[in-house]
Amino acid sequence: RKEVEQDPGPFNVPEGATVAFNCTYSNSASQSFFWYRQDCRKEPKLLMSVYSSGNEDGRFTAQLNRASQYISLLIRDSKLSDSATYLCVVNPASGGSYIPTFGRGTSLIVHP
Amino acid sequence: GAGVSQTPSNKVTEKGKYVELRCDPISGHTALYWYRQSLGQGPEFLIYFQGTGAADDSGLPNDRFFAVRPEGSVSTLKIQRTERGDSAVYLCASSLTGGAGETQYFGPGTRLLVL
Numbered sequence: 001r002k003e004v005e006q007d008p009g010p011f012n013v014p015e016g017a018t019v020a021f022n023c024t025y026s027n028s029a030s031q032s033f034f035w036y037r038q039d040c041r042k043e044p045k046l047l048m049s050v051y052s053s054g055n056e057d058g059r060f061t062a063q064l065n066r067a068s069q070y071i072s073l074l075i076r077d078s079k080l081s082d083s084a085t086y087l088c089v090v091n092p093a094s095g096g097s098y099i100p101t102f103g104r105g106t107s108l109i110v111h112p
Numbered sequence: 113g114a115g116v117s118q119t120p121s122n123k124v125t126e127k128g129k130y131v132e133l134r135c136d137p138i139s140g141h142t143a144l145y146w147y148r149q150s151l152g153q154g155p156e157f158l159i160y161f162q163g164t165g166a167a168d169d170s171g172l173p174n175d176r177f178f179a180v181r182p183e184g185s186v187s188t189l190k191i192q193r194t195e196r197g198d199s200a201v202y203l204c205a206s207s208l209t210g211g212a213g214e215t216q217y218f219g220p221g222t223r224l225l226v227l
Contacts, residue, residue, distance in 0.1 A: 008152070031212040043203060043218035044155065087154050091212050098212040099168055100145070102154030 003027060004090050006103035013110055017078045021106045023088030024070045031098060033064055034089040035073050038105065044087055047073075078110045114138070116219035118204050124225045125194055133189040133222045135204030141217075143210030144187050146179055147203040149221070155203055161187060162210055194226045 006023045013019050025033075033050035048055065050062040050071050061074040071090075075082055088103040117136045125131050137144050142163050147155035157171040161181045169179075176194075181187040191198055201223050205216040 004154075006154075034215075043220050045218070046215045049213065049215075098210060099157055099160055099171075100216060101157065102147075104152065104154045 003092075003101045004088055004103040006088050006106050008104055008106060010107035010109050013078055013108070015078055015080060015110055015112055017110075018074065018076045019078055019108065020072060020074045021086055021088075021108075022070050022072050023090075023103050023106075024068075025088075025090045025101075026069070027090065027092040027101075028066075028069060030090045030092045032091040033062075033071050034091075034100075035060075035062055035071075036087040036089055036102075038085045038087055040084075044102075047086070075108075078108075080110050080112065083108055083110045116204055116206055116217050118202075118219035118222050120222055121220065122223045122225075124227065126227050127194060127196060129194050129226075131191050131194055131224065133191075133202050133224070135187045135189070135219060137185065137187070137204070137206030138217055139185075141206035141208055142184065143207045143214075144181060145205045145207075145216065146187070146189050147205065149201045149203055158189070160210070167210075191224075194224075196226050199224055199226045 035047040036044040037047045038044040050064045054063040059076045063072045085105040087105045091098040119134045144161040146158040149155045160168040164184045176192045179189045201221040203221045205218045207214040
């Protein structure tokens with residue numbers, strides 16, 4: 001089983017739609033969690049951290065379920081500019097270091 | 113301020129050659145990471161530096177890969193006897209101290225093509 005698993009998609013949705021991605025992780029000792037966004041042929045950039053209590057940033061909501069070992073990202077009112085790959089990142093502790101483990105990413109295509 | 117920079121942006125080499133990829137992290141960031149990303153995959157961890165020392169090199173695929181960070185800022189990833197399977201985008205990232213909840217800032221990557 002991979003450490004971090006994501007459905008690669010693509011998720012193809014119309015503008016204005018609500019879309020949700022899940023990501024599962026295998027290391028129960030994982031300390032911190034993030035969603036990064038990666039545009040085609042660009043580097044990943046932080047979208048948001050994921051906190052135990054859940055957090056929201058505008059149209060984006062991230063949640064963590066430690067019991068079931070998954071995190072989720074909800075995007076409301078999708079825009080064309082939301083089209084990108086969304087990478088789930090988990091930081092397990094390993095000998096005092098926090099080495100981020102990335103999922104393969106979920107591709108989102110928002111169409112007019 | 114300036115972000116993470118990487119050079120070259122593209123590198124084409126022949127099988128068996130030696131290549132060096134450079135990363136210049138954000139000033140003041142003590143943590144530096146190298147990743148490799150193949151098409152359709154997420155970044156795959158290679159090595160993590162804390163200051164000048166390699167704190168974790170468990171992701172290096174074999175002994176053809178080596179990285180240094182002699183003065184705790186710029187890092188160089190070195191690949192000997194390149195193979196076609198080494199073709200990928202090599203990403204560098206830095207963070208302030210390497211703590212669990214810190215944001216990683218990525219450079220634009222070096223696209224390596226081994227013919």
